[in-house]
Amino acid sequence: MTQSPFRSRLIALLFLSPLILLTALFFYWPVAEAIRWSFFLEQPFGGGSTFVGLANFRRVLSDPEFWKSLKLTGIFMVTASVPAVLVPLVLAMAADRGLRTSRIARNVLVWPKGVAGASIGVIFGFIFNPFVGILTPLNQLWPGIWSPGTDGVDAFITLIVANLWNGIPFNFVILLAGLQALPDTYSKAAALDGAGPWRQALDIRLPLLAPQLFFVLVLEFTESIINAFGLIDTMTRGGPGGATTLLVYKIYADGFKGYDLSGASTQTVLLMILVLLIAAAQFLLMERRVKYER
Numbered sequence: 001m002t003q004s005p006f007r008s009r010l011i012a013l014l015f016l017s018p019l020i021l022l023t024a025l026f027f028y029w030p031v032a033e034a035i036r037w038s039f040f041l042e043q044p045f046g047g048g049s050t051f052v053g054l055a056n057f058r059r060v061l062s063d064p065e066f067w068k069s070l071k072l073t074g075i076f077m078v079t080a081s082v083p084a085v086l087v088p089l090v091l092a093m094a095a096d097r098g099l100r101t102s103r104i105a106r107n108v109l110v111w112p113k114g115v116a117g118a119s120i121g122v123i124f125g126f127i128f129n130p131f132v133g134i135l136t137p138l139n140q141l142w143p144g145i146w147s148p149g150t151d152g153v154d155a156f157i158t159l160i161v162a163n164l165w166n167g168i169p170f171n172f173v174i175l176l177a178g179l180q181a182l183p184d185t186y187s188k189a190a191a192l193d194g195a196g197p198w199r200q201a202l203d204i205r206l207p208l209l210a211p212q213l214f215f216v217l218v219l220e221f222t223e224s225i226i227n228a229f230g231l232i233d234t235m236t237r238g239g240p241g242g243a244t245t246l247l248v249y250k251i252y253a254d255g256f257k258g259y260d261l262s263g264a265s266t267q268t269v270l271l272m273i274l275v276l277l278i279a280a281a282q283f284l285l286m287e288r289r290v291k292y293e294r
Helices: 009-037 055-061 064-096 102-108 117-127 136-141 152-180 184-192 197-208 210-235 247-257 261-289
Strands: 040-042 049-051
Touching (some): 009 040, 009 261, 040 261, 055 261, 064 102, 064 152, 064 261, 117 152, 117 210, 184 197, 210 247, 210 261
Antiparallel strands (some): 040 049
16 A cells, blocks of 8 residues: 555645635535525525525526527537547547657647637637638628628537637547557557558557547536637627527526526526536446456
8 A cells, every 4th residue: 555645634634725725615615505596586786585495497497598508508519529529539640640740730739728718719700700701702702601690500610610629639638648558569460460550540549548538528528518608708699699508608698697696596506417417427328338457
């Protein structure tokens, strides 16, 4: 057994106390308050609260706008998360094979991680602007073919592309590290048997990379819901016509613009339950197929 470097548990607790305090103050306390507010009717300007039980949940669950935003959240979760894992996987495999300029690509692909989500939204809002962006020539040939300001599908596509660009760095680093940790003996043995690069990737590298793939999939599916807020707030503001109003942005709009604190808190609780269910489903359905080395 590995012995603790601390002679007393009290010393270890003192070192951990700042982290514990920050976690309790900025995570567990807000979560507890959101759960409490979901059972109360909170006044927007501190006028007291009234216990209403499950009335807030009945009101939210009977709201068509809630179900619309929940549906959009599910669509975004799938359409944005899957490419944000597949593209870094392809890039990581290319970099691991030592292709030309792969060393430069390893550094360049990590740079987007240093850009804030709100800044990414501003940049991509400019890039996909129908009048001055990269798709302006299309609008000149076919007027109105690209208009994220008025077309909900176009606006949704811009969010997906921005989320993909934002998710590449972290997933690329994790997958590349997993590939470089794989032993070369399997690939060399497969090459001697006549297996080409594609066969080696499908039959050897991907199965051995299952733990890292499972890790990034769980994180991407759960975090895409939350990370979308910065992109929505700077690119679409939930429009056009609510086409990009995901649940996380609806919570913000109801709470900070509509001053419906109880409704926003109730939707926050439902969103937390959704994230927990998604993570639990991924663990139940996928982890059993993941083999870890011992």
